[in-house]
Amino acid sequence: MQVDLELAPKQKRAAGERCCEPVVYPDVQRDHALRMAEVAKALGDPIRLQLVDVLRRHAGKVCVCELVPLFDVSQPTLSHHLKKLRDAGIVDSERQGLWAYYYVIPDALKELSTWLT
Amino acid sequence: MQVDLELAPKQKRAAGERCCEPVVYPDVQRDHALRMAEVAKALGDPIRLQLVDVLRRHAGKVCVCELVPLFDVSQPTLSHHLKKLRDAGIVDSERQGLWAYYYVIPDALKELSTWLT
DNA sequence: GTATTAGATCGACAAACGTCAGTGTTAGTG
DNA sequence: CACTAACACTGACGTTTGTCGATCTAATAC
Numbered sequence: 001m002q003v004d005l006e007l008a009p010k011q012k013r014a015a016g017e018r019c020c021e022p023v024v025y026p027d028v029q030r031d032h033a034l035r036m037a038e039v040a041k042a043l044g045d046p047i048r049l050q051l052v053d054v055l056r057r058h059a060g061k062v063c064v065c066e067l068v069p070l071f072d073v074s075q076p077t078l079s080h081h082l083k084k085l086r087d088a089g090i091v092d093s094e095r096q097g098l099w100a101y102y103y104v105i106p107d108a109l110k111e112l113s114t115w116l117t
Numbered sequence: 118m119q120v121d122l123e124l125a126p127k128q129k130r131a132a133g134e135r136c137c138e139p140v141v142y143p144d145v146q147r148d149h150a151l152r153m154a155e156v157a158k159a160l161g162d163p164i165r166l167q168l169v170d171v172l173r174r175h176a177g178k179v180c181v182c183e184l185v186p187l188f189d190v191s192q193p194t195l196s197h198h199l200k201k202l203r204d205a206g207i208v209d210s211e212r213q214g215l216w217a218y219y220y221v222i223p224d225a226l227k228e229l230s231t232w233l234t
Numbered sequence: 235g236t237a238t239t240a241g242a243t244c245g246a247c248a249a250a251c252g253t254c255a256g257t258g259t260t261a262g263t264g
Numbered sequence: 265c266a267c268t269a270a271c272a273c274t275g276a277c278g279t280t281t282g283t284c285g286a287t288c289t290a291a292t293a294c
Contacts, residue, residue, distance in 0.1 A: 033167045041161030045282080046147075046154040053150070053232075064241065077283055079242055084281095098240050098291050113233040115170075116226055162252080181271065194253055196272055201251095215261050215270050 036112045042088035047071055048081050052104060055091060061101035153229045159205035164188055165198050169221060172208060178218035 043049050054070065055062055064082070068075050082102060085091040090108045094101045160166050171187065172179055181199070185192050199219060202208040207225045211218045 037163040044158030044161040116230040
């Protein structure tokens with residue numbers, strides 16, 4: 001990967017000409033970018049980020065009924081956030097009679113985490 | 118931090134009683150969660166994520182005129198995305214005559230990156 | 235059986251989002 | 265000077281989002 005540390009002032013081009021050629025192209029493949037953006041978007045809400053935080057730190061699976069009182073939103077709203085996290089492939093759930101237990105899917109955050117490092 | 122690996126089935130409580138006490142509380146401070154969610158949200162769009170990717174991999178500062186042709190959106194739209202990244206404190210820009218050069222603010226992604234690890 | 239609980243889904247709403255065409259501003263070119 | 269290029273901003277648009285109250289489903293308690 002070539003690096004250009006210098007800030008290269010351009011010259012204004014004549015009418016009709018493009019100002020310059022791109023010197024850097026996206027490295028991250030389109031689909032990787034799409035996938036990572038999807039994960040980032042799912043984490044882009046404070047409640048969801050904290051949900052993931054709780055689930056990650058709790059090595060086991062956590063009952064929804066324990067999650068609801070942690071946040072100042074209604075139960076349907078929390079359910080909605082959990083669904084978003086499920087749709088993004090970050091968490092999954094397991095029904096156990098009347099209760100639902102959520103957990104973070106191992107390595108779900110790995111790709112984004114690696115890129116971010 | 119106590120860990121509960123077991124999946125503990127609950128008992129249905131009598132009328133009027135709460136089903137259970139939360140066993141895990143959010144560890145990430147509210148404001149940290151807010152800040153990280155803000156960054157994640159800004160990265161939650163494929164174009165913005167790729168913009169950050171290009172800017173990060175290019176150690177110097179990159180002219181907007183080099184960024185525009187990389188994406189299939191209009192110049193105003195790209196400008197809008199760059200503004201979002203600026204508002205989130207991820208990138209900053211520097212005017213140089215007719216051109217604007219963007220760069221990633223060092224450590225802007227650090228907090229999120231660390232938490233994600 | 236009936237009553238109650240945990241949780242998901244539905245419908246509605248305002249707010250925020252991504253996009254574009256148009257416009258404005260500033261700075262080089264000739 | 266007039267012209268044009270680079271970029272930000274505005275206004276409009278259709279879509280998505282976060283939230284709630286109400287409702288539905290499934291399972292347990294009595």
